[in-house]
Amino acid sequence: MKTPTTSFAVRAALVAAGVLCLSGAVLGADAAENWNKHCASCHAKDGSGNTKMGKKLSVKDYRDAKAQEGFTDDAALKAIKEGAKDSAGKETMKPFAEKLSDDEAKALVAYVRSLKAK
Template identity: 35%
Template structure:
């Protein structure tokens, strides 16, 4: 029973740490344009007409692979969206894709 409890605690801490890590990456790399909630209600977001990532229609239209590619290579629609493949690990990019999915409907 103690082993099971210890395993649950370790997994909970690891999941929590991962969630904190991706939130920190979002805050450091994405928040200034996309905002805390992905709605792009920031000065840069409005200036660049950045799409609201929380819109259900946008969430449905964009695949994980497409989101991953824009994060890695930059946006062909907006040159201000720089490539992050040299600044983020593939795991961080994947985590950001998952994080963006959590913004739906917020």
């Protein structure tokens, strides 16, 4: 049983990541702000997709590791910029290329990754 050690390491890494975020400009705060403003209406603040719109559009639960493995960082960035379509080609997530800068979109990819359950 080395669970306690692992979780300590994970926590230490998270703290380190948090510190990095803070020192690397205000990226962290911006991404969270953008997420809550532009994305949470469908994906929910916690990334669960547990919203009226999220359920209607059957968004995945991004707290789930399997859902996270379902797309690459590039695909996530593309979805944020160009939007997402369902299998019938109907737009489900609108493109955010005009609302978000490149850096903001990239920060949101990292933010989405951070929603994964720890």
